[in-house]
Amino acid sequence: MSIDKENQITDDIMDKIVKGEIGTGEKLPSENELADKYRVPRMTVRHALLKLEERGYIYSKQGKGRYVKEAAIPIQLSLTGKISFTEKMNQLGFELKTSNIYCEKIDYDAEVYRILGTARGEAVFKIGRLRVINGEPIAIHNSYVSESSFPKIEEEGPAIQSMFSYYRKQGFKEFSSRQTMLSITFPTSKEQRLLSCKSMVPLIKVESDCIDAESKQILEHTKILYRSDKFKYDITMD
Numbered sequence: 001m002s003i004d005k006e007n008q009i010t011d012d013i014m015d016k017i018v019k020g021e022i023g024t025g026e027k028l029p030s031e032n033e034l035a036d037k038y039r040v041p042r043m044t045v046r047h048a049l050l051k052l053e054e055r056g057y058i059y060s061k062q063g064k065g066r067y068v069k070e071a072a073i074p075i076q077l078s079l080t081g082k083i084s085f086t087e088k089m090n091q092l093g094f095e096l097k098t099s100n101i102y103c104e105k106i107d108y109d110a111e112v113y114r115i116l117g118t119a120r121g122e123a124v125f126k127i128g129r130l131r132v133i134n135g136e137p138i139a140i141h142n143s144y145v146s147e148s149s150f151p152k153i154e155e156e157g158p159a160i161q162s163m164f165s166y167y168r169k170q171g172f173k174e175f176s177s178r179q180t181m182l183s184i185t186f187p188t189s190k191e192q193r194l195l196s197c198k199s200m201v202p203l204i205k206v207e208s209d210c211i212d213a214e215s216k217q218i219l220e221h222t223k224i225l226y227r228s229d230k231f232k233y234d235i236t237m238d
Contacts, residue, residue: 005040009048017057017068028058028066054200056229069229073134076234084164085131085141085224097132101194103157106144115209115221116146123147127157130194136230137195143210144221163210167219174213181207185225195227202228 016022029037034045049066052058058066076092089096106112106126118124124146131139143163145153150170160166164175183205192199204226210219226233 005038006044006048006051009034009038009040009045010051013048013052014055014057022068024068024070026068027064028068030065051200054198056198056201073136073230074232074234075133075138084162085139086162087164089131089133094133095135098161099130099132100127100158100161101130101140102126102128103154103160105154112144112221116144116149116218118146118148123154125153125157127153127160127163129161133231137227138231139224139226140191140194142223142225144223145219149217149219163220167210167212172212172214172219175219176211176213177208178211179208183207184228187225191225195225197227197229204228204233 013022013028022028028034028049031042031045031049034049035042038045049058053060053066056069058068060066075094076088086096086098104126106124108120109124112124113120116124124144127143127145129141129143130137131141145157145163147153150156156166167175184202185205187195187197187199187201187203189199191197191203195203197203206222206224206226208222210222211217212219
């Protein structure tokens with residue numbers, strides 16, 4: 001019975017936040033006030049509020065209470081592979097900062113190797129960049145690149161912030177992509193730290209390839225993790 005009440009409270013408050021009946025930055029009633037309102041024990045209310053925190057709808061201020069998080073920022077994503085994320089965000093006027101967070105050789109991954117057309121004995125590197133917009137971490141971009149295609153990738157990879165810029169320096173000019181796949185996942189502990197999110201905040205995972213438009217060579221396989229609690233994504237094709 002308490003679980004049903006807990007879910008009812010969670011759904012009710014979440015619905016009010018989504019509809020704007022409880023505004024951005026607004027302080028929620030105290031646990032005691034909510035317990036009286038819903039006629040349940042205080043612990044039931046606490047569990048419901050913790051769920052809302054995990055889902056990214058509210059946050060706590062030590063000794064002050066719980067507040068509604070700011071409204072989601074609308075972001076237009078390009079799924080065509082013709083323009084880089086950096087270029088797209090700059091065009092839209094966002095303050096984008098990118099940090100290269102790792103360049104590491106991966107263990108054999110049959111799917112990634114197949115997509116890249118790389119033999120099992122050859123090296124593939126994963127280059128990760130953390131994207132931050134207006135001071136908020138938005139995404140982790142992982143690019144899988146074969147050493148056979150880019151012999152200096154181990155050396156040059158740690159300095160890369162934009163893969164498109166890197167490819168242009170290698171002589172490639174125009175880019176396209178094949179099939180783009182979207183799915184939902186949840187963050188690992190490392191991804192939680194990087195994206196400043198809770199374990200139950202869903203991440204949107206976008207998987208695609210970057211292809212040289214002229215030669216049709218596959219330059220990379222890409223896996224991008226986007227936070228779903230701080231942003232709304234427009235995926236309308238350009």
